Every structure is written in structure tokens, then in C-alpha cells.
Amino acid sequence: MPARSPRSRRAAPAGDARERIERTAYQLFSQHGIHAVGVDTLASHAGVAKMTLYRHYPSKDDLALAFLRRREELWTRTWLANVIRDRTRKPAERLLGIFDLFDGWFRKANYEACSFLKTLLEHSDPRHRVRIAALGHVQAIRALIIQLAAEARVRNPERFALQWQMLMMGCIVAAYAGERDAARRAREVGRLLLQSEARRA
Amino acid sequence: MPARSPRSRRAAPAGDARERIERTAYQLFSQHGIHAVGVDTLASHAGVAKMTLYRHYPSKDDLALAFLRRREELWTRTWLANVIRDRTRKPAERLLGIFDLFDGWFRKANYEACSFLKTLLEHSDPRHRVRIAALGHVQAIRALIIQLAAEARVRNPERFALQWQMLMMGCIVAAYAGERDAARRAREVGRLLLQSEARRA
DNA sequence: GCCGCGCGATACCGGTCGGTCTATTTGCCG
DNA sequence: CGGCAAATAGACCGACCGGTATCGCGCGGC
Numbered sequence: 102m103p104a105r106s107p108r109s110r111r112a113a114p115a116g117d118a119r120e121r122i123e124r125t126a127y128q129l130f131s132q133h134g135i136h137a138v139g140v141d142t143l144a145s146h147a148g149v150a151k152m153t154l155y156r157h158y159p160s161k162d163d164l165a166l167a168f169l170r171r172r173e174e175l176w177t178r179t180w181l182a183n184v185i186r187d188r189t190r191k192p193a194e195r196l197l198g199i200f201d202l203f204d205g206w207f208r209k210a211n212y213e214a215c216s217f218l219k220t221l222l223e224h225s226d227p228r229h230r231v232r233i234a235a236l237g238h239v240q241a242i243r244a245l246i247i248q249l250a251a252e253a254r255v256r257n258p259e260r261f262a263l264q265w266q267m268l269m270m271g272c273i274v275a276a277y278a279g280e281r282d283a284a285r286r287a288r289e290v291g292r293l294l295l296q297s298e299a300r301r302a
Numbered sequence: 303m304p305a306r307s308p309r310s311r312r313a314a315p316a317g318d319a320r321e322r323i324e325r326t327a328y329q330l331f332s333q334h335g336i337h338a339v340g341v342d343t344l345a346s347h348a349g350v351a352k353m354t355l356y357r358h359y360p361s362k363d364d365l366a367l368a369f370l371r372r373r374e375e376l377w378t379r380t381w382l383a384n385v386i387r388d389r390t391r392k393p394a395e396r397l398l399g400i401f402d403l404f405d406g407w408f409r410k411a412n413y414e415a416c417s418f419l420k421t422l423l424e425h426s427d428p429r430h431r432v433r434i435a436a437l438g439h440v441q442a443i444r445a446l447i448i449q450l451a452a453e454a455r456v457r458n459p460e461r462f463a464l465q466w467q468m469l470m471m472g473c474i475v476a477a478y479a480g481e482r483d484a485a486r487r488a489r490e491v492g493r494l495l496l497q498s499e500a501r502r503a
Numbered sequence: 504g505c506c507g508c509g510c511g512a513t514a515c516c517g518g519t520c521g522g523t524c525t526a527t528t529t530g531c532c533g
Numbered sequence: 534c535g536g537c538a539a540a541t542a543g544a545c546c547g548a549c550c551g552g553t554a555t556c557g558c559g560c561g562g563c
Contacts, residue, residue: 118540133426136337140521150541152523161521214423218475222415222423225334239479263476264487271472274419275464278440286465293494319510341551351511353553362551504563511558519550528541533534 192253200288207276214277393454401489408477
């Protein structure tokens with residue numbers, strides 16, 4: 102239990118509103134982007150008064166930040182990282198498995214692309230908090246790949262990870278442009294990259 | 303001369319406003335995205351009355367369409383396609399030259415990323431005219447790559463072009479995320495892809 | 504020399520934006 | 534039971550959204 106405050110407050114109903122808000126923000130923001138969803142829409146979809154929303158989050162930007170954090174928790178950590186590690190113990194296969202995972206993702210009916218990229222692209226001001234946060238989440242994914250690359254005993258994990266992530270981002274965008282086989286095609290390139298970078302221990 | 307209408311109209315001052323509008327739209331839309339720029343901002347930056355703007359373009363969407371067309375003319379055709387063809391006659395070098403060109407682009411002070419991708423990502427409705435147009439422009443780029451790939455006698459030009467374009471888009475996004483060497487890293491992967499796909503005649 | 508039209512300026516339209524305020528209800532706690 | 538915190542609905546704010554209407558000016562063609 103996440104220690105609501107110095108002194109224990111409500112028990113059952115409390116936190117319920119906050120959770121509904123954040124869940125709704127996750128759905129709407131990830132599907133339509135942040136700019137495209139107004140706070141009124143958000144509050145009504147969450148079944149919550151606007152004032153309740155503003156009690157929990159000082160501004161829409163803060164809510165956007167919370168959305169990105171949740172996205173990292175659900176998408177990056179729970180979905181990407183964990184599933185990849187559960188699939189196989191062979192590091193190279195784990196890297197390639199990213200694209201197998203992507204393949205299923207791309208075929209979802211309402212494929213929403215990567216929220217971090219969408220957020221990044223829709224905030225042109227480099228000093229904006231939300232953009233900076235999105236950037237951090239992109240780098241968190243890179244950190245993950247660096248680790249996998251190191252386990253795969255790649256020559257230069259940092260460089261490799263940058264290239265691998267470019268492949269990932271490229272196929273995410275390609276899939277959003279309607280290319281159904283983007284993941285498979287990216288996987289083929291990934292295999293090439295892996296072959297050229299791998300060194301036997 | 304583009305045949306202004308059935309009967310000749312004004313000579314010198316006419317079309318001036320239209321040109322200013324479109325040039326301003328190009329600057330502002332490519333830098334900040336379409337949603338982020340309002341028509342009032344646009345008109346005032348162009349030094350034009352709002353009504354003049356609406357006389358030339360029925361709606362903001364139509365102006366956005368014109369912006370994308372201009373982007374294809376200036377960016378895709380004039381910059382990308384022509385420069386690539388002028389650099390060398392060797393098809394494989396032309397393909398790799400894309401990333402050399404990108405390298406300079408990424409280092410521009412106000413690097414604005416790819417307008418087609420940004421437009422695509424900020425329109426989630428797949429039936430929206432502007433999104434569909436952006437998609438068309440992305441495919442125009444692919445057509446260009448397919449041609450270069452065919453000239454390079456690649457095994458499967460369509461598949462190759464899709465993979466090559468994923469590399470391009472991936473490094474465009476990576477550069478937007480602040481990765482200064484994205485073009486060089488993408489070029490390395492491109493060389494791998496080229497080596498594996500090339501067949502000697 | 505006058506008419507027409509492209510243009511600029513400005514006010515306006517209904518709607519939505521992010522954000523605030525108030526008055527009221529609800530429900531847990533000591 | 535009384536008090537307090539959380540949540541509610543809804544009005545309200547100034548600003549801006551895309552888009553329209555009106556009017557007056559200046560210039561070019563007949």
C-alpha cells in the first residue's frame with residue numbers, strides 16, 4: 102500500500118477517483134495524444150468532477166507526466182521488459198523477440214503507436230517539462246536495450262542500442278503508416294545487425 | 303506559369319498574398335506542427351487579413367494539404383531526390399548518401415524532423431484528409447527509394463525500400479530525440495543491409 | 504473615369520481550451 | 534453526534550479555436 106499521507110485518511114472510496122482519472126488519462130492520451138484530449142473530456146470520461154481532477158493534479162501537464170510514468174510502468178516495464186525476459190534466456194533471442202512482440206502489437210485493432218514518440222513529436226519546445234519527460238522515457242528504453250546488448254556480448258553496447266532503437270522506432274512509425282509487416286521486416290534487419298556485431302566469448 | 307484561371311486577372315500584386323500565406327504556413331507548420339499553429343497566428347505572421355487567407359483556402363485543412371504538397375516539392379523532390387542524384391551516379395552510393403544528407407540536416411539549429419511523420423502522428427483518425435495526404439507523401443518517398451533500390455540491383459526492391467525507409471524514419475526520430483550521430487549510425491546499418499541485399503549483375 | 508475585385512482591418516460567431524470558484528452532498532472518524 | 538475531508542455539479546473566467554460578415558481602400562482594366 103503506497104502510504105497515502107502522514108496520517109491514514111479514507112479507506113474504501115478514496116483513491117478510487119484518482120485511479121479512475123489516471124486510467125482514463127492513459128486510455129485517451131495514448132490513443133489520441135495529449136493535445137487532442139481536453140480536461141473536460143477527460144473528467145467526464147472518468148466520471149469525475151473537474152475539480153477532483155485538479156485536486157489530484159495541479160495542471161494538465163502534471164497529469165500528462167503521470168500518464169507517461171504509467172506508460173513506462175505498463176508498456177516498458179511490464180509489457181516489453183518482462184515479456185522479453187520470460188520468452189527465452191538467450192540474449193540475442195531476447196533482442197530479436199522485441200520484434201516478435203511488436204508484430205502482435207502492430208496488428209491490434211486500435212494500434213496507438215509509441216506514446217513517448219508521439220508526445221515527443223507534438224511538443225516542439227525543448228524545455229517543456231512534458232517533452233523532457235518523454236525524452237527520459239525513450240532513454241529508459243535504450244538503457245534496457247543496452248543491458249540486453251551487453252548480455253549478448255555485443256562489441257559496443259551503446260552504439261548497438263542506439264541502432265537497435267532506431268530500428269524499433271522506425272518500424273513503430275512504419276506500422277502507424279499502415280505497414281502491417283513492419284515488425285517482421287525490422288526483425289530481418291535486426292538479425293543482420295546482430296550478426297555483424299556479435300562476438301563470440 | 304500555372305494558368306491562374308480562365309481569364310487573366312491581376313499581374314503584379316496578385317498572388318503575392320497567396321505566396322506569403324503558403325510560405326508562412328510552410329515555416330510555421332513544419333516547425334511547430336499543424337495543430338499548434340492557429341489561423342490567426344498564421345495570418346498575422348503572413349501580414350495578411352484572415353479573410354484573404356480564407357479566400358485562397360476554404361479551410362485550415364486545405365491549407366495544411368497545400369503545406370504538405372509544398373513540403374514534398376521542396377523537401378522530397380528538390381532537396382532529397384535531386385541532391386541524391388547529383389552526388390554520384392553509383393546507385394548504392396546514392397542510397398547511402400541519403401544519410402550523409404541527413405547528417406547535415408540533423409545538425410541544423412532548428413531541426414524540425416519530418417513534417418509527414420509529425421502530421422501522421424498528430425492525426426489519429428485514419429479517414430482524415432490530412433492524415434491520408436501525409437501517408438501519400440510518405441509513400442512517395444518510398445517510391446523514390448524503390449527506384450534507387452532497383453537501380454542498385456537489389457534482390458527485392460519493395461522489401462528493401464520498406465526496410466531502408468524504416469531506417470530513415472528511425473534516425474529522423476532519434477535525431478529529434480537529441481541523438482546527434484543518428485545519421486551516421488543509421489548509415490552503418492544501411493551499409494549492412496546493402497551488403498546483404500546486393501547481388502552482382 | 505468609373506466599376507470591380509483583391510486586399511486589409513476589425514468585429515463577431517459559437518465552441519472549446521486550461522483553470523478557478525462556490526455551494527452542496529457524501530461518508531469516515533473520533 | 535459533530536466535524537472534517539473528499540467529491541460532486543455547474544457556473545464562470547479570459548483566451549483562443551476555426552470560420553464568417555462587413556466595410557473601406559487602392560489599383561487595374563474597360
